[in-house]
Amino acid sequence: MTFTPHGDHWIAGKRVGASARFSSAPASGSTFEFSAGTPELVAEACAAAEAAFAGFAATSREARARLLTTIADEIDARGAQITEIGSAETGLPAARLEGERGRTTGQLRLFAEHVLKGDYLDRRHDAALPERQPLPRPDLRMMPRPVGPVAVFGASNFPLAFSTAGGDTAAALAAGCPVVVKGHGAHPGTGEVVADAIVVALDALGMDAGIFSLVQGGSRAVGEALVTDPRIKAVGFTGSLGGGRALFDLCAARREPIPFFGELGSVNPMFVLPQAASARGVELGTGWAGSLTMGVGQFCTNPGIAIVIDGPEADAFVQSATEGLKAVAAQTMLTDGMAAAYRDGARRVAEGAGVKSLLSTACEGRAAAPCLFEVSAGDWLENEALSEEVFGPLGLVIRVADAAQMTQIAQSFKGQLTATLQMEAEDIELARALLPLLERMAGRVLANGFPTGVEVCDAMVHGGPYPASTNFGATSVGTLSIRRFLRPVCYQNLPDELLPADLVKV
Template identity: 75%
Template sequence: MTHTPHGAHLIAGERVSTAARFISDPAHGTAHEFSVGNPDLVGQACAAAEVAFDNFAATSREDRAVLLEAVADQIEARAEEITAIGSQETGLPEARLQGERGRTTGQLRLFADHIRKGDYLDRRHDSALPDRQPLPRPDLRMMQRPIGPVAVFGASNFPLAFSVAGGDTAAALAAGCPVVVKGHSAHPGTGEIVGDAIVAALALCGMDPGIFSLVQGGKRDAGEALVTDPRIKAVGFTGSLGGGRALYNLCAARPEPIPFFGELGSVNPMFVLPEALLARGQAIALGWAGSLTMGAGQFCTNPGIAVLVDGPQADAFVATTTEALQQVAPQTMLTPGMAQAYLDGATRMAKGQGVQTLLAAGAEDRAAAPHLYQVHAADWMADRGLSDEVFGPLGLVIRVENAKQMEKVARSFAGQLTATLQLDDGDTDLGRHLLPVLERMAGRVLANSFPTGVEVAHAMVHGGPYPASTNFGATSVGTLSIRRFLRPVCYQNLPQALLPRDLDMS
């Protein structure tokens, strides 16, 4: 099915156009015109969200669950249009987009089920003790309440799961917070269709259209206006370290600082322990090559670094990885800018201290080919630039002298989204020794698998210490992500008639 974009912003249910326009840059197919966002539009969207907040925050969990399910239904009703224009804009294969759409709608339905149960409210009650000595205790009740309108920045690499109706938006709506989305200019047509789906769902549910707005495109001023608007009470962001840090600083510098939940960058190291390397080094190398190049390496959980003990088994691992990567054809990246940034990163890597190039290739237009490098641990630790993320299918092997140096390398990493242990039974003692280091480093620790592929589930953590994310106590994936947009409120001696209905625990 063909979708011709209307090119307008969605401000509280209304399509609003601006005179300034930008043209999309699709990987293939027709380019389209879209309105350019500006601070005035952002202000209108934030004002509508503030007006909608009180009533939306007071809706029942059932009503919000029905809304989330309606959004999922409306997205599925536009499935063919989303896949078609999404593939044109991003160059991602249709199967990948279909899977991502399923993840997006599945997440919405999971959140609906989760809030119906009410456990996320963390309700607590300390009964009054009027006769307690030396002082009586009042009646205390506590639960989580929505914080206010939330700003969401769409991600470049996930046009559905981390964008207009992705994890941040789903979590905020589940919590009872209106959302203003700043759409990503890499896939504005895809974002537009999904935005239309949310608008339709709100109308079907008879809810205030100010609960959702989408501002497309725009220069830096639109993003800055969004995070500094006094009506916005939290920000969700997935993107680059530089861009995210700039927005984080703006949030912190506001007269009323607000939380900035940013996922910024990660190299996701994989530690291949000696017994596992000896027993199945070839299989691990092949798996790493596949994970490294999945989706042209454009995953935030791309395992960009492998750490292993030097020796013949390491030589074999490197040889197998190199051969496997040589068989991977160039893949289209999401934007020309990302393809250029990938090549720039590969060039920097090749110039790093003690770095040996094992595989390198050029790029044509938006197509990126794998790069592979290796370095000894001492050189890697001496050149901190080698730990910077290169967004694309690039891998670095770090050779360590022994288990002791492997631990030293592990302790030198900054915060990561994931850390992986490849280990066999004979590696248990070393794995037990490394685990506390990896727990401190990463939000998710894996064994004998690869981190690409983030399960949307109750126990998932997609976050980690800085610079993986700006809030180590939060996750942007899974039901725990809803808690980012809630805050605890204690009700002391309030009469039953005034208590929020969700505090009725009878």
């Protein structure tokens, strides 16, 4: 390895070391030492973010767009370093990391374009009606304004797109909110390189260094200090249900409760409707196997459960999926902890009442191989634990007796990120019956595709009812995600000299 990280935090433009250290746990290559975060460092970063807020909130949309594009340029300039250390830390292949870097810089540039257009401002003006009877109407103007400093937690499964300069950070900066990032211990070197890029971008543009800080690693107390600091006004989080729920509860228990935008996972059910199973069951089984094992099953949109009506068509689908999964060798997971959790989850599913193992493969250490199980609808409905996410390349087939039982299964799911309909034209009536259930269940409903792969664009929704996320009205992907870090403010009878520049001409 030619790149050696400096191992420090970035606190308002300054590299800060710490006596407490932790070691990285790479999938390959050298281990490096990093400074461990502390509540004191969190307080310092939050104080700098608060001091920078008023000035950053007042910047023009053009200035924020320049910042976002400059950060993207600086990240791309460090592409070789990111791929080198990212591959070593996570075990992800170079092509995957390069693709994720492209998505990360693409998000930044997309938000730059979005803020320049100004559509997100939803500016409204009700002109004064001084002659109106029985009472006159004042001049009323409305525009959303940034909420304040935002805390962002790096995700384990996306070291770039959902971490230091990922979607949460991009949206917050686009809104005019300073960001304090809690780096993930699974890829501290990758986070450091990206943080370097952000710091350089801020300096090059002469912007307040307090707009961004990175606090690396540390104990659970570091995350708790971040979400409970009174200067933090919103939180973006991607991670486990247990960890996310604990932070969500802390945010709600504050003297001033704040929104916690947590994306906590999903099993993303796929409903294989009868005519689709008949026409292309084998093809669907193969495609499902590919989607299940993409990225070693470590995508939050991994379609872990397939529902199909029992019969010869279901047999063909299951056989095809089994053969497809058998062909996939064990692959390296992102962390040792994830691999251990995957094995525990597979064991839990296998021990469920009525569960039949179709493919169970031994795996050790950080490696994971696919597993496939099936269960009847009746046994599924009796065992709520089967609906819990297993993070990794595991699939579960639910065999239902008929369309009515498929509808019953759809009603049993908790909140999901996605729900999929595999259908033909002849399935339209069953699809129409299922759609209201899927709309209520998931943030994204798709037909004749697989949910792995989340397009970053205006129309995307990556969120859903709890426990998929903690705020069903928000998305963590796409330009709509900027709304999480804005709040509407109405200005009544204010002179133009006091109005935000973007509101004067409305």
